[in-house]
Amino acid sequence: MTSYTVTPLLRRFQLLALLLAVSIIVAMGWQGVRVQEELLASNDAVHQHLESITLIQSFQSTLLDLETGERGFVITGQPAYLLPYQHARARLEDKRDQLMHIPAFTANNGRFNERFDTLLARRVEIAEANIAVRESDGMEAAALRLLAAGGRQTMDQLRRYLGDMELHERELLNEHTQQATRKARQSRWIWGAGAAFVALLLMITSMSIISQWRHRQQILTMQKTFISTVSHELRTPLTVILGALDILHSGIGGALNSDTQRLVSVANNNGQRLKRLIDDILDIEKLESGQLTFQWQQVQLKLLLEQAVTANQPYATHVGVSLVYDPQRLDTPGVSNSSAPIEDGDLVEVDPERFAQVMANLISNACKHSPQGGCVEVSARRVDSHWLEVSVNDHGRGIPHQFQPRVFDRFAQADGSDQRRTGGTGLGLAITKALVEEMRGTIGFHSEPPNGSCFWFRLPRITHTSFTHH
Structure with missing residues (x-):
């Protein structure tokens, strides 16, 4: 039969489309990894800026506690106001160390940090002095000092410093948030467009292949x-x-x-x-279309084999080969199973005519590939309680190893000269395999060149509970 082939141009188009689709998928994956890395970096930056804002606000709260405790004690003289002041004073140094690790502080020159430390030290010094005056000289002297010492002005400068830092951190936070949003939107567009294009390519290629x-x-x-x-x-x-x-x-x-x-x-x-x-x-066409009819009968396997050997004896004689039926031979080359000879009561359910066709194909094939004066042996055995096996053994050249996978293919010949030498059509074994499988059996062979070949097939052994065709 003539096989249908795809035009080279169409094949190149399909290959190009598939390569393009794979390239796009790889590029999308690479882009996805990049976007993922950028999103993780933006997320880390956002997290860092939020921590910085939290530290600045915490430092501002500590300064407020310091100022509130100082002013409350100066105005009222009650020691209870010194408790928040002392707590704030104890936390101030630790808060200041944390604040100095913020990128906004570390990015500035040393003069900025020095100025901030000077203001902070001055504010603590003023607070300490005001509390000391209140304890030693009373409220009036402390109140006058509170107004003249410059504590409020110093606190305002510290708040401006911290406010500027917080504003800067919020601007960076907003920038990284917007950047992450843009990257996520860009990634969605790229993936959406890429997926649509790949789907289009695959759909076009699939339609072409289906066509x-x-x-x-x-x-x-x-x-x-x-x-x-x-x-x-x-x-x-x-x-x-x-x-x-x-x-x-x-x-x-x-x-x-x-x-x-x-x-x-x-x-x-x-x-x-x-x-x-x-x-x-x-026969091949009928087998494929299911139109080949079978007349099912339960028959003694031994009787079928004797009839097959008798029917094919003239052909074996014509080609100069002896054909024998050996009911005692129990070994099948290449198959290791415990077995026993078949008995008169061993039945198989087959179409006798189709069974004879199977045997004729195997025997004629063995005879054609046997040397002049050679011998073809037909034997059968009981594999187990469920299967009976028939084998046809020859002593020819055997089947080349490279050809063995194609033995049951249509029009298959071991080499270009086989058909002319043996006169075969190359369809016999393909038909034989189909007929055996139609009779619910299996077929196989064993060949080790140059030591001949053995073809065998197995059929279900009929028992009282066996399934039968209707």
């Missing part, structure tokens, strides 16, 4: 219909031709000289070969 598959199926259907039709149409005139050749060969139409007799014999042999090819093609 090719449908076209190929149409061509295969046309080929099968053509072969079936031609085979049917050839069978009738071929039968007439073979009938005429038989009449000529038998001498009914008159005596023929030796040369004419030889030509009629050659024509008849080739006609028979063509008839076998047509029959094989029609």
